Amino acid sequence: MSIVKDVLSIEDEADTVVGTIAELELLGFTVDKVKNLCEAREKLKNFSYRVFLVDLRLPEAPELDADVRSGVNIVQEIESGNYGDVNSGCFIMFLSGQNTMMDLFVHQGDIKKGPKIDTYRKGASIYPLIDRIEREVKSRR
């Protein structure tokens, strides 16, 4: 049985979430940070998470370009139960710097917004996001 942590942030541009993560840690949440899908998969082998912050565009591995669908792909992996029940019951917040791409995926059904999945525009106020994460983490403890 893997160790359960609160938040896994999968974001290659760490600066775009550094404040959010700092606030979450200050609030006492356990937060792991990875920068690509390979690192994320490694983490998921050993840990489970209640909330995922997933950038829409992620690289497969260091030094590679980000793929526009990779965020959706890793979430599908997580939801499929490949990494355990805790992960498959998690809350996922997609992050994107562009509304257009996010809207497209939502429109196509790749991102099914609902109680378990939501989207957040990078650069928007982080405190509503932090409130939401706080609620989701606590409801899963």
Next chain:
Amino acid sequence: MLSPQTLSTIDKILLHHAEHGYFNIEAALKQLVNCQFASARYYEVLTDVSDGHNEHLILSAYAHKEKNFVYPESYKIPIVKSTLGLTGNFKEVAVGSFDLPETFDRAWLGDLSLERSSWIDLPIIDDDSTLMGTLCVSWNGLPELVSPDSQHLLSMAGKIISRAHGIATKRSISKIEHSLENSNILDITNDKEPHVLENLIEMLRSSINAKSGAIFRYSWPRDSLEKVCESFSNTGTKSDAPLAEIYASGHCLTGMAWTYPEFRQIPDFQSLSRSRESLINQKSLCYHEEKTGMVRTLLYEVVGNNSAKFFVRFMNRQDKDNLPFTKFHQTVLSHACRRITEQVEEATITNAISVFRRFAWNSMKNITDLDSIIDDAFLILNSIGLNDVILIHANLNGERARIVCFQNDEMQSRFTADYYDVSGGSLFSVFTKKTGVSFSNFKHEGLRKDDKIVELFKEMGFSYCVAFGVTTDQSQCLIVSPQQCELPNRSRGAHDLISSIDNETLASVASVLSGCIDASTSHVSAENAENLVAQIGHEITSPLASLGQIGIACLVNAEKEVRDILDPESSICKTLRNDRRRIDAYSDFIRKQLDVAVALAEKSRGSIQCNFEEFSWDRCVQESWLDARNWASRDQHRQSSGHVVLEVNEALKKMHGIGDESLIKAMLANLFKNAIKYSLPRHRGKPMVVKVHGIPQSHWHILQVSNWGIGIPPEKKEEIFQRFYRIHRTDKIRPIKGMGLGLYLARFYAKAHSGDLFCKRSDFVLDDEQKMSDLQGFETTFEVRIPTINEKGIKRIEVGEMR
């Protein structure tokens, strides 16, 4: 079939290698294996420019075989007859590949019906061996890639290899340069008209800087060469065939430099050098030397919608009835161009247009007066056989239109006239006339509108041949097809050429000319402004998000440190928390503004994310007023014009609404800035007043912002909410600056709340007709209506729906 994911990953890996300046196939393959995507096979068809000896296409292939992976049949390249092969010009086709693993099965290429025994090394690409491979084969015929699977793979491979081969492509470029240096082209251009060559090289380099693009070479078909020779038969030279070369690259236009080797043998041709200075000074695109009778023309032509070609034409002026550009040649060239451009992805071709325009732009960037541009426009037209023309350029900046008449290649008269362009933007019109009508009879008095000019020209015997008016956003482009006009009897070649030019071509020429005109007059069009806004918006969105996050993180870390020694509820910790909220709010506000600006500029259906919460109207008014006052205090003219004070009514102080506070403030700030901008001192020694009147209703919160000063004509009350709209009104006391966006955005923000903003009234309240005509002494009131029933929460506001 490989999955898209696999292809995508391979694509990334290979591109990654390419973008880091190296391309090691072994490393790439290793990385593929590491990523568990080891099955890939790519082919690329590209013509290579690095030969210099033979005519051939190069088919490059890259393959990697995964253990136990069996390539499906669809991967095999079928052999079919080539459409290009119809010309019968290709005598040899080389097939190359990357260094292949030992497991590579040559039978995969079996469908090519290759003569296996003739595998040879490609000496011509030895220095690109790591990139271009080492295998080749002689083969009669061309592969026509009809299989969709193959096409897809080839397309992918083409993209990858062309990007990966930045080094190779650069080498190719240097070879082109070398080739040019040793060719007739350079003999003609080097040190004589260097800007032509520089432009060519720069153009090609531009494509390389974009890290994309293969250079193609299409050798002139043998039988076509013979025909070309025939066309030159009356020049007395038959021995050598002219050489046509078409250059294309991923981010570059397709182009052709065409010359005739024997020209350099003509002694008089060297005398062109004497006219070099004058040619440069003229910035001409058409060069002719009357003395020697030589004509040299750099001609642009757009191929289809998305690509362009240019060619350099030389001809003996005395033989212009036998222009070498016959319909046949045009067809062959167009075919070749299309064949090449078909291999270039859509987005890339789109870029070709911009390169094409930039090229034209660069050619003319030193031109500062419209007359020169009109001269160049004439030269372009002249080069396609239109030499009896009237050119008119007019734009909306209040200048008088330039009208220039040419007849028989010579300028007959040049003058300006009042000319009103009703379509908006720059208007560039070209009129041609039937021969035999004297321009001296042309009367330009009383010109007022486009249609009148047309009528006038018609009365004078002009055939309304080509006219294009391009609005600033190119939404309107008036084209009259050449096919509809009566052309005088011309030489066969020129006539053929003219006939082959379609409306799209003319539209593109018009577009280029319009762009040049815009550049020369430093006129920042709305389109340019929008592009700039969109580009900047995209560029700074991410850094801005990071900036806010880093700021917050710093303060969080500071609070952590402080907490070691102080209580979390200490004033320092509270201050740090408040400061984080402030950073967050500012960052959020700027991001929203950017989102709106970008969405509007791109005319897209973008959206902005808003956070609807309860807000105090009074607090928003006060903070927005402070913002507007600070803005005004930075304006020296505004400072000197006296104080402006705010008055609010009591009802406002009790009004609380639901909405995005930052947008409400932005809306109010824009209204206040507008009010301050157009206020005038009403009573000597007393400050100007901006009044805010809050009217709470059951379903609406109404806010009226009033000022006294410069008014708004009744017919302009709606127009002032249009983008970039400004009333042409100058305050005698101080300049009134602005871009015409404030009210537009303010209304946009109101609509984002399902509300509205409008000019309720602008009434003249003095008894002074002079002041009324000056629009001074008006009481103006704007009214905002925001519904009271908005719901709290994060909302996405679609920009497109509110435009």
